[in-house]
Amino acid sequence: MMEALDIFASAGLWAAVLRIATPLIFGTLGALICERSGVLNLGIEGIMTFGAMIGWMTVYHGGGLWAGIAVAALSGAMFGLLHAAMTVPLGLSQHVTGLGITLFASSLSYYIFRLSIPVSGSPPTIVPFQPIAIPGLSDIPFLGEALFSQTAPTYLAILLAVVAAIALARTPLGLAVRIVGENPHAAEAQGIDPIRLRIGAVVVGSALMAVGGAFLTLSAFNSFFPTMVQGRGWVCIALVVFASWKPARALLGALLFALFDAYQLRLSHVVGKAIPYQLFLMIPYLMSILALLVMARRARVPQALMQPFRRGER
Numbered sequence: 001m002m003e004a005l006d007i008f009a010s011a012g013l014w015a016a017v018l019r020i021a022t023p024l025i026f027g028t029l030g031a032l033i034c035e036r037s038g039v040l041n042l043g044i045e046g047i048m049t050f051g052a053m054i055g056w057m058t059v060y061h062g063g064g065l066w067a068g069i070a071v072a073a074l075s076g077a078m079f080g081l082l083h084a085a086m087t088v089p090l091g092l093s094q095h096v097t098g099l100g101i102t103l104f105a106s107s108l109s110y111y112i113f114r115l116s117i118p119v120s121g122s123p124p125t126i127v128p129f130q131p132i133a134i135p136g137l138s139d140i141p142f143l144g145e146a147l148f149s150q151t152a153p154t155y156l157a158i159l160l161a162v163v164a165a166i167a168l169a170r171t172p173l174g175l176a177v178r179i180v181g182e183n184p185h186a187a188e189a190q191g192i193d194p195i196r197l198r199i200g201a202v203v204v205g206s207a208l209m210a211v212g213g214a215f216l217t218l219s220a221f222n223s224f225f226p227t228m229v230q231g232r233g234w235v236c237i238a239l240v241v242f243a244s245w246k247p248a249r250a251l252l253g254a255l256l257f258a259l260f261d262a263y264q265l266r267l268s269h270v271v272g273k274a275i276p277y278q279l280f281l282m283i284p285y286l287m288s289i290l291a292l293l294v295m296a297r298r299a300r301v302p303q304a305l306m307q308p309f310r311r312g313e314r
Contacts, residue, residue: 014146021258026212027236030205037201042098045233046105051210056217076210084202091308165247181302260284
């Protein structure tokens, strides 16, 4: 029992929490921005997979690591534009379109990867982002190793969460996004174009989703395989509900899920074979479902979420 509790005193656990949370932070922020504008984007799983593949492919063929991040963001924006074009002006089902984007992007990722990289015994690798030790802060006992020795995309994800929270709460653009997600007709009466704003929000949100996928191949790992996203996109959709569509809570939710995940990995080594390892793999998802059940009862859903906007209708 004491060994299981001692895990929480390990700086390595908390460093792993930030690494595991990073793709979730990007993905959750992306989904949150889409949904705040009134559009559900279930294409997130496929967009993250494609972002992971195209970001890695960019670096593998000679591009820089930040170029890989940029290309991934651009690809996510293109998938977001496709999703928005079908769901916003045309008013097609957001559920069906999103699932179609996931299937299309995931399949296209595998096709392009296999077209470019022949089948081999082990996938080729790249040199990923390296941890950056922040001078002064990284030397602090425990906290330095846990919080201030991460890779650059992790710091970027936390910064973007802060920026998104301020932008949605304090800026005219953030207010416009929130109004469009609540009542697009009232927004139109104030001179805001709900269609353009929704399309823009989906494009930006999808770009963030793809960056979350790119983190997996450019920072967490150094190679690509088609199943590497492993349901993180769906977790991000759940985290948006857990966060009640608020960026600060989204950051907290991503860290909480990452804590469950990092803890179960270490707990399984402590317990050994006494308990089947599949049970430990279930822990993060079971705890997340429990947290979601508790928080979802108090969550306030954007009133116009999944409701198509048509000019002149009320």
